[in-house]
Amino acid sequence: MHELPLTRDLVLIGGGHSHALLLKRWGMKPLPGVRVTVINPGAIAAYSGMLPGFVAGHYDRDALELDLMKLARFAGARAILGRAMAIDREARLVHVTGRPPIHYDVASIDIGITSDMPDLPGFTDYGIPAKPLEAFATRWETFRDRARSGAPVEVAVIGGGVAGAELAMAMSHALRNIATAQVWLIDHSEILTEMRAPTRRALLKALGRAGVRLRPQSKVVEIRPDGVSFADGTTLGAQFVLGAAGARPYGWLGDTGLELHDGFITVNPSLQSSDPRIFAAGDCAHLAHAPRPKAGVYAVRQAPILYDNLRAVLADGTEKADLLPYHPQRDYLKLISLGAKAALADKAGIRLSGPAMWQWKDRIDRNFMRKLKELTPMAPPRLPERVAQGLREEVEGKKPMCGACGAKVGGDILQRVLSATPDTERPERRDILHLAGDDAAILTHGDTWQVASVDHLRAFVEDPVLMTRITATHALGDVWAMGASPQAALATVTLPKMSEALQESWLAEIMAAARDLFADEGAEIIGGHTAMGAEFSIGFTVTGLVGNPITLKGARPGDRLILTKPIGTGVMLAAEMEMKANGRDMEAAYRSMVQSSGEASRILDFAHAMTDVTGFGLAGHLLGICRASGVSADIRLDDIPVLPGALDLAKRGLQSTIYPANRAYAAEYEGPEGPRADLLFDPQTAGGLLAALSPMRTEKCLAALDEAGYQAAIIGEITESVDGETRLVVRE
Template sequence: MKAASHPVLKDVVLVGAGHSHVTVLRMFGMKPIPGVRLTLVTREVHTPYSGMLPGLIAGHYGFDDAHIDTGPLARFAGARLYQDEAVELDLAGRRVICRSRPPVSYDLLSLNIGSTPNTAGVPGASEHAIPVKPIDGFLRRFEALQARVLARKGRSAVALVGAGAGGVELLLAVEHRLRQAVRLAGFDGGGLSFVLVSGDANILPSFPAAFRARFHATLAARGIAVVTGAAVTAVEPGRLMLAGYGPLAADEILWTTEAAPARWLAKAGLPLDARGFLRVDQTLRVTGHDCVFAAGDTIAFSGRELPKSGVYAVRAGPVLADNIRRTLTGRSLRRFRPQREALYLVSTGERYAVGTRNGLVVEGAWVWRWKDWIDRRFMRKFNELPEMRAAPPALPPLADREALKEISAIAMRCGGCGAKVGASVLSRALAGVEPAARADVVVGLDAPDDAALVDVGGEQLSLQTVDYFRAIVDDPYTLGKIAANHALGDVYAMGGEPQTALAIATVPFGIESKIEADLTAMMAGANEVLREAGCALVGGHTSEGAELALGFAVNGLVPAAAALRKGGLKPGDGLILTKPLGTGTLLAADMRGKAKARWVMAAIAHMVQSNRKAAEILRRHGVHAATDVTGFGLLGHLIEMVRASEVDVTLAIERVPLLEGARETAALGIFSSLQPQNVRLRRAIRELAAATRHPLYPLLFDPQTSGGLLAAVPLAQAEGCVAAL
């Protein structure tokens, strides 16, 4: 991670990646405040744009068209991105309590968390209906619904409860998509039926009569039944119970009635209105709380009630960003003045839409194109960000051409194992080092193995290893988990069990409270991993420095006869890699704002995964040589095994597992800063010309952080081992 040029003085925490907060991030990216650190806490790292959700469901847009990628956006804003969910607030301690990580401290807090389905008042609705909100999870729920419809060969009755603009538009999109899916699957579309259910006397009750009439006609033309004036009294498996109407059969029930606030707000100690929404004043500040702001569906706005519509959240974004800035700089706040009449453009499932404002109603394919242009223009603000270019380093006048070439690569150095010294440089530097001779050192500096082996008497040998690197993620808690898993990997690669660990931590200069918060979170993450491994944290050392960094000196135990060495490869063995490659290229792309957030989060999920279970499975399948794949890449570590074993290896590049997105970032030519040094090892490849023509060839040199185990097992055991893994 890039070192901060100023110590952190204030922490602004944004909870939720709603339409207002993405604007806050973009505006702070365009004009940051030195000493202010932003942190985004969000359940989903790809936030859906509500205006394009019906088009996504209908099949007119792809996933990335309709979602804002908070990864590059957070990087552009210089914000930390935490994928988690707020479940409580500690107002006295100024902390956000999260579901799966330590609390996040704030000096200023903003909430843009949307709303939840209002199913509590209808028996059975929570169990048997599919809520549309929160919309960040609706796509998965809809895909599961579509799979069930196809499993029934298209014979399904679909009901949608709630006949506001969102409900009508969504049902038309669902009808369009499901009829198309059923037809493409070769089933009879006549088995599909749709019904719109409303407790109000009419659909679209807050819209002009002409607007309603157009949608009545559209629904009728598409064969969608409409039931109005019939409130849902209960939801049972396979049917809706309606007041004054009786039971209505429905295999799938979508729920879009009036939204409810997040349930945890009720116990947060913040002022709420009668329905549980956050009371905010006309500056979007929570009433009575100078350091808490809110926007979007979760608020009860002072002065007048606002519709729970993304239109108002989008309009609130610039005011919210400005008032956060004004609060931090001690200036008076500005008022949010929402428009009285918003423009509504509602699609019909096809590339056709109806629009209204101030009583005027228009419709046609051109209205859909107009809506599409507005929506895409909005999305471009967040998904097509200005290029992030590192400032070139100041070049000393004495630098020659070769020195200039090396200096030019320094501007954006990678962290993690991408920050290692290259294998060639390391070998030359250590060539003249002659350690003290000791009879109890079984494996030492002269061997290529992952850890030292020391005979301390008894049946087991002592394993000793150390790892340390600069932060590769902005979250100190996650860094702690990655660093601990990375350090333990050497022990597992040697066939041992970890025993004790000493920590080596560097924290950036800053005020005490910020240093304490980061160090606490980092060590909490590390200790979780160490405790799970049965490894006792027994001490360590801390220091201040330019960047957050963490490492561990780990001791382990291994029976002398069970120790795994790199030199144990045998002719006819099968090679198994227990984790996919790609962390180097993905994290390098993330630094440049070129990696999708879902790719980075998937890579992090692999990095925080322990190698312990993989090592156990490998032992059960006769492993007799292993290493962990880290900074020197797959090829670099494999070369160490080949040379130590005095064998050759055939590597099928297309069978090497890769992380999602690694192909794409490699195709862009984005690699770790350690990659060029790793590529020097290419001379070990026998058929180099053929290998270099393969598009995945560069990934053989990709440095891994907390990578998997590369192990040799008897070929007869290989398939069973992979299946067990």
């Protein structure tokens, strides 16, 4: 979080090469007072320069992927995983699918280009465009692995430019050991017409050596499940159809009111659009003063100019800041992959080819990626020489405190503090029942039962909307765990230091997200409280209505235990804070955290006992049921669903800061040690429901949960206590 007050919003739309490099520079030298936001459809952006090498099999998937989540964390920026679809320039708002609009003072657009191919009949169903690169890489991996198992292997690449030729040769190389494999390169015109004649001849020979068959002057009219149909009535069999032609700008740019050239954003030498508060770079931009072809080299070299000019405008506060011009080179070095570990180099009429050119290209590409992957977090400031006794031990050698449930007070401390008042009842009025350790208090109003609870989380992501959705889902977990229907909520928001304009935009995003989420669950926000503080935190006091509350007390020997969500959010968030988590895995973790447990609660309405798995971890919350019910539990470690990446992080020794307290709190644990067992004590944020229910209902409930989209599992059963002692027996 930010130490100095925030006064300006910089919004980066898209995760292209220019913005990725800008984030790295910003993390090394930020402009104090600026909140940076990067918007991208996914957590991962692929580097186009290494894509042919990946397709050919020379690189693994990780080599060509840029982790925007890590870059954002390094830059102190918030990463919003969504697709920008409009800009309201008058209100200075960016509209993103599925969330409230985002305010900007200055914006930059680097969204690359898309493909005309989806306009081709059948392409959306049976083809795949080369861009976005991440989706293509995933589809190709699946097809290649299936082809090696003996499936039919015919590939059609539509688009006879350099990109199509590179990918066709790469595919042919990857499939070279499959006798039936055939790769076609198709174009409505001639192949490689944009190249100089000598370079074109060299590449055509390379295509022939790679075994790629050419079909020029062939207009494709339809993509079918079994191949491609042409305007002359002929067909071509293909199980994988790639679209590498018809690159075009995204259509929504036409509605921005910005000056465009053939749909691309026209920019001046300072990379400003016709609106001086909006910059653009990379393939989506048109350099009016020096038009150039679409190539990654220009995006890379625009990055330092863009960085300096954005800082200048944000610091100056006007459009008349002293800005640097970008002057692109007239020609650039083209290094074209030839399928095998060979490449062709072309610049200013000079051509060289062979393995040495591949080694040169490989070194350039790896160095570029290394710049964006080697991210060293800033070291905390050193303590002065004289400090209070005990402070040095509390600070030095300890990792920063986790957010969310990793920042909770330990269960043993809470148990000692609260042990003096284990139950709360008012017999004379019979209106409050609060069982020690239960998820929520139970209030009575005549014949109506109401449950009430509160949760408050220290922020662990920079995005207030995502933080709001996770916190609201987390708070409602107590209501759902008692089988209640959400009724009302009070919001408590502490904002970090910022200008009044940013206070308004933050609160607008927070309240819009909260209203939508609670409304979807049948509840209303009825008020709240705001304050300014050292860091962002948010909480909700929630109520719900229920006919027959489900409590911790009620589990019976023989009951089966169902868990409705995978575990691992604590170690994932701890790793993300240290920039050690994979962005794609974090994306999955956030999806799990915002998944409502409302439908799961309704499906588990017949549970004998139920809780939500949160700060004390799966072991702690299961023991809560066992202690209250006077029973024990027997669970199977391998049956417990785990979030992608969580076990690998646990194997690397990563833990949430509250892990030791959770381990101490679960004293009745009897079972194996090791990384998978450690996840039982991992604090969960917005975790799933844990229910004990009759064996006769278990399979039916599990099927219903699966149909509703939950990654649920039967993880064990309730057993008899031995001599009145609760035990948690864990088996591998």
